[in-house]
Amino acid sequence: MYSDYCKVEELGQYYNHLTFCLGCMLCTRLEETHLINCPMYEYRKFKAYSGMGILRIAKAVAEGLIDISQGVMDIVYYCTECGSCVAQCKKRIGYVHLVNEYFDHLTILEELRAMIVERGLLRIPAHKNSLESLVRYGNPFGVAKKEERLKWVRDLEFKVKFVPKEKASVLLYVGSMYALEPLVCDTIKSVTRVLKAANVDFGLLEEEIDDGLYALQLGEKALFEEITRRNIKTFNELGAETIVTPDPHSYNAFKRYYPRIGRIDAEVLHITEFVKDLIEEGKLKLTNVQEVVTYHDPCNLGRRCDVYDAPRAVINAINGLKLREMERIKENAWCCGAGGGVMAAYPSFMAWASSKRIKEAELTGASTLITACPWCEYAFKTALEATKSPINVQNIMELIERSIKRS
Amino acid sequence: MAHYGTVTSEVTKRFEEVLGSDKVSDNPAVAVTYRGGGQHGPLHYPFESDLPKLVCMPESVEDIVNIFRLANEYKLTVVPVRADISHLWSPQLYGVQEHPDIVVDLTYLDKILEINVDEGYAVIEGGVTFDKLQYELAKHGCWCTTGSYPPVASVVARYIHFPQNWGVYERRLILSAEVVTPTCRVIRTSAAPQVSWLPYAAAGSVDLLDLFLSSACPGIITKAAIIIYPSDEKQEVIWAGFPSFSRAWDYLVYCARRYLIDGGMIWHWKRMVDSEFYAGDMSKGFLKWYELQQIPAFEQPPPLYHYVYTWATACGPSEVVESKRAIIEKVVGKIGGVVISDDEFKETLPNMYEYWSHACASRFATYHYSLKQRVLTEDYFIVNGPKNIVIDFEREALRKAWEDFGINVGYYSGRPQGGGRVMCWIRWHIPTDRMDWEETKNNIRIHHELWKWIIEKYYPLISPPGNPFLLRVILNEAGINPPEWLCTKAKNLGTAAPKTYWEPHSVLRKEITKILDPNHICNPFGQMAHDYELAKLLVREGKVTVVKEVFE
Numbered sequence: 001m002y003s004d005y006c007k008v009e010e011l012g013q014y015y016n017h018l019t020f021c022l023g024c025m026l027c028t029r030l031e032e033t034h035l036i037n038c039p040m041y042e043y044r045k046f047k048a049y050s051g052m053g054i055l056r057i058a059k060a061v062a063e064g065l066i067d068i069s070q071g072v073m074d075i076v077y078y079c080t081e082c083g084s085c086v087a088q089c090k091k092r093i094g095y096v097h098l099v100n101e102y103f104d105h106l107t108i109l110e111e112l113r114a115m116i117v118e119r120g121l122l123r124i125p126a127h128k129n130s131l132e133s134l135v136r137y138g139n140p141f142g143v144a145k146k147e148e149r150l151k152w153v154r155d156l157e158f159k160v161k162f163v164p165k166e167k168a169s170v171l172l173y174v175g176s177m178y179a180l181e182p183l184v185c186d187t188i189k190s191v192t193r194v195l196k197a198a199n200v201d202f203g204l205l206e207e208e209i210d211d212g213l214y215a216l217q218l219g220e221k222a223l224f225e226e227i228t229r230r231n232i233k234t235f236n237e238l239g240a241e242t243i244v245t246p247d248p249h250s251y252n253a254f255k256r257y258y259p260r261i262g263r264i265d266a267e268v269l270h271i272t273e274f275v276k277d278l279i280e281e282g283k284l285k286l287t288n289v290q291e292v293v294t295y296h297d298p299c300n301l302g303r304r305c306d307v308y309d310a311p312r313a314v315i316n317a318i319n320g321l322k323l324r325e326m327e328r329i330k331e332n333a334w335c336c337g338a339g340g341g342v343m344a345a346y347p348s349f350m351a352w353a354s355s356k357r358i359k360e361a362e363l364t365g366a367s368t369l370i371t372a373c374p375w376c377e378y379a380f381k382t383a384l385e386a387t388k389s390p391i392n393v394q395n396i397m398e399l400i401e402r403s404i405k406r407s
Numbered sequence: 408m409a410h411y412g413t414v415t416s417e418v419t420k421r422f423e424e425v426l427g428s429d430k431v432s433d434n435p436a437v438a439v440t441y442r443g444g445g446q447h448g449p450l451h452y453p454f455e456s457d458l459p460k461l462v463c464m465p466e467s468v469e470d471i472v473n474i475f476r477l478a479n480e481y482k483l484t485v486v487p488v489r490a491d492i493s494h495l496w497s498p499q500l501y502g503v504q505e506h507p508d509i510v511v512d513l514t515y516l517d518k519i520l521e522i523n524v525d526e527g528y529a530v531i532e533g534g535v536t537f538d539k540l541q542y543e544l545a546k547h548g549c550w551c552t553t554g555s556y557p558p559v560a561s562v563v564a565r566y567i568h569f570p571q572n573w574g575v576y577e578r579r580l581i582l583s584a585e586v587v588t589p590t591c592r593v594i595r596t597s598a599a600p601q602v603s604w605l606p607y608a609a610a611g612s613v614d615l616l617d618l619f620l621s622s623a624c625p626g627i628i629t630k631a632a633i634i635i636y637p638s639d640e641k642q643e644v645i646w647a648g649f650p651s652f653s654r655a656w657d658y659l660v661y662c663a664r665r666y667l668i669d670g671g672m673i674w675h676w677k678r679m680v681d682s683e684f685y686a687g688d689m690s691k692g693f694l695k696w697y698e699l700q701q702i703p704a705f706e707q708p709p710p711l712y713h714y715v716y717t718w719a720t721a722c723g724p725s726e727v728v729e730s731k732r733a734i735i736e737k738v739v740g741k742i743g744g745v746v747i748s749d750d751e752f753k754e755t756l757p758n759m760y761e762y763w764s765h766a767c768a769s770r771f772a773t774y775h776y777s778l779k780q781r782v783l784t785e786d787y788f789i790v791n792g793p794k795n796i797v798i799d800f801e802r803e804a805l806r807k808a809w810e811d812f813g814i815n816v817g818y819y820s821g822r823p824q825g826g827g828r829v830m831c832w833i834r835w836h837i838p839t840d841r842m843d844w845e846e847t848k849n850n851i852r853i854h855h856e857l858w859k860w861i862i863e864k865y866y867p868l869i870s871p872p873g874n875p876f877l878l879r880v881i882l883n884e885a886g887i888n889p890p891e892w893l894c895t896k897a898k899n900l901g902t903a904a905p906k907t908y909w910e911p912h913s914v915l916r917k918e919i920t921k922i923l924d925p926n927h928i929c930n931p932f933g934q935m936a937h938d939y940e941l942a943k944l945l946v947r948e949g950k951v952t953v954v955k956e957v958f959e
Contacts, residue, residue: 024559026559045464046432046440048439052440060436066435
C-alpha cells in the first residue's frame, strides 16, 4: 500500500511538523552569500512561492483555513522541486529530526499536489497530458510507439545487447528524457560509446518504461506506485548486478523512492559514479582536453542524492581540463528550472532560471557548461538562444567521449 | 465604527492596472503566508488574524502612493510588511493588522542606495533585509546594529518591531527616513538620537519608534538613512559579581567613560534590573534613569550568589580587546567585585547565562543562537499606569515567573508618563531546545500561562506610551499646524497631568488619524487595538478589577 511508502497519509498528521516552521524564510537563501536560491521565490517574490510558503499553505489546509483549490494549484506547480529549501533548512535551522526522508518541504509539496490530483483540480494541460501519456505509453512525452524509445540505438556504430533476451552484468537504464528528447539524445549515445570503450558488459531494456518519478512529482501517487512495482519486478527478474543510469531523476527514484515500496536487488549507480570507478580502475584512458569548463550540479543528483564528488572527479581526471566552479555549487547550486513539471507547464519560468545559471557560468570564464542531467541539459540548451551566450552546454558524458576519441 | 469597503474583482483589477497583474494577488493561498501581517511566527502569541484580501508588491514610492490612493478610494485597510516583519507590528497593535485588507510586501524595495564608510551611514530602501545589508556592509568592513533575527526581515521594520532587539546592542540606527503617509503624502523626517524608552533621550527630535510603535501612526517607510559602524575584530564578554548595586554601577561608569567597554548591564541575582549601557554620552543619563526608577530594595541572595551581576563587552581589534580585558579585570577587583568565569556563571545562573552569553555576546548572536542552538523564546508585556499599581504588577510578575516557572524576568521600568504614571516593560525569555518538541510545547505553555495571568489581572493597565513632541515635529514637517494641546511648554514630553492615563494616547491617536489617516486605512476602526477590546470584555465579565474605573 502507498501508506507503507509515505508513513502518514493525511496532511493533518503532519500538523505538528508544520507548526515547527517559524516562517523565517531562510529556506529561500544561501547562508554564505544571502543570495536567494529558491527559483520560484526569486521569480514570483510572493512568500507563498517558497519552501516556507508551501508549509504555510499546507498548515492552512490542515487547519481548514483554506481549501485545496485552483489557487493552491497555481502555487504548488511552480516549484521545480530542486530541494534547495530542504538543504538550507537542514543546514541553517537544524530541524534535522524533522526534515528527514519522510518529512521535508517536498514531501508536503507532493502531498498537496496529490490532493489536487485526487480532487480533479489539476488544470494544467501539459501535466494532464503527461500523466495520461505515462498511463498509456509509459513515458510522459506522449510518444505512442514503443520502438521510438530505442530509435537512437540505430545511430550507434556498434551493436548493443538487449535484456532480458541477452544477458548483461550491467543494466543501462536510459530514462524517458534521454530516449525521447531529440535535443539531448546525443548524450545517451555518448554514454554507450564510453561504456563500450571501457569494455563494460552492459545491456538495455527491450521494453523500458519511465521511472515514474514524474508521476509522483505531478501528484499521481498511485501511478508512481504502480510503475515502481513494475520496474522493481523487471529489474529483479533480470538478475543484473548493477543498474547504471545517466538520468539523475531515475537515479533519485531508484535510490530514494523505490526502497520505500520495494527492494531493488542490484546496486544502483549514476553514470558518473560508474565512470569514476572505471577511470580509477584504469579501464578508461582519457587524454588531454585543453578547455576551461564549469560544472552545474543537477538537483536530483546533488541535493537529493548527495552525489557531488563523482562528477568532479571525472572532470578532474581529464588532463588539461580546468574546472572553474560557479558561485553557487553543490548543495547551494541554483536550479536549472526544468524540474518538478515546470519544463512542461511554465517554460518561460524555466528559461528565466536556466538563463540565470548560464550567466553565472559565464562569470567563471569557462567556455563550456557541463552538466550530468538531461533535464538541465535541455533547459540550458533551449536558453542558450535566448541569452545569446557564447558558452557551450555539454553533458559530462559527451566530454568523456571527446576525451576518449582523442586517445 | 468606520465603514470599510470590500475587495471585489473590480478592486483587484484596479490594483492590477496600477501595479501590474504579477504584482498583485488575491489568491487565499498567497494570503495565508501574510497572515498576521506576515509577522515572524512565534508559536506562543495567542492571537490570530484574518487573511488579507489582497497582497501587493510595489516597486517604487509611486506604487505605494497609488496603493494608498486606491485604498482610500475603496476604504481598505493597509498593512506594510517585508518578509516576516510588519512595519506596524507590536504587541500593542494587534488591532492594526487583525483585519487587513491589503498587505503591502516591500520585497521589491530592496536596494542599498549608498554606503558611506567615511561618514558612517548607509541609505537603504524600506525592504532591504538584514542579511543582505550585513553582507554588503561586511565588504566595507562595517555592520549595523539592528536585530538579526529573522535575517530576512527588513532592517527598518525589524528596528521598529523590536527596538530593544533581544538585548543585542541597541545603538541609534535610523538617522532619517522617507515615509509615505496614507494621505499619499511623501514626507521626510529625522529620528531621535536614542530609543524613546529613556526619558532623557527621547526629547531631542522626532522619534520614529514612537511614530510607528506608540502612536500607531500609519505610513510606510520607503527609504532610511541608517548609521553604520566599523566591524569589530573581536568581542569579549566579562561577567562580574558585586556586593552592592552602587559598586557595580561605579564599575560600569568607570569603564564606559574610559571607553573600555562597549556595553554593559547590571542585574540583581534574581530580578534582572537591566538597561543597555553604552559608552560615551549614555553613561551620563544612566544614573538619572536609576534615580527616576526608585528601585525598591532587593532580596538578599542565597549562599554562593552575588548580590548583583554585571555583564560588559569589550570590542575592537584583538590586541586592544586583550588589553581592555586586563584593565577591566583590575577595575573589578579594585571596586570590590569578582570576575566570574563562564563556567561559574553558567552554574549559578543558567537561565541568565543562556540569555546573555548568546543574545548579547555578539551582534550576530541572536541569529546564530536562534537558528543553531537553543532558541530563546521571548515574550513581553508593557504596562503603563499608576505607579503603585505598576510596582505591584512588577513585583508579582517577578515572583510568579520565578516561583511558578523558575525563570528570571527582565524589566524596564520607571519612565515617568506624567500624572503619577509610570511605564513598566516586563520581558521574559525561556531557553528552549527546539529539537525537543515536548520542551517546546511546555515552554509555549509557560508563555501562555504568563500572558493569561497578566491579561486577566492587569490588562487594563496596558497602554502604549504616547509622544506628543514627536507628533508636533512630524506635523510640522508635513506642513500641518499642530493642535494647541500638542504645543506643550513642558520638557517632560508634554504628557503632564492627564485626566486619566488613557487620555493622551487616545487623543493623540484621534489627532493622527484625523490628519494623516482620515479613512483609518492603517488604523482600522479608529479605535484602540485588539487588546483593548479584549480588556473591555474581561472587565465586563468581571475578570478584571484592578482599575475597572478606567472603562467607565
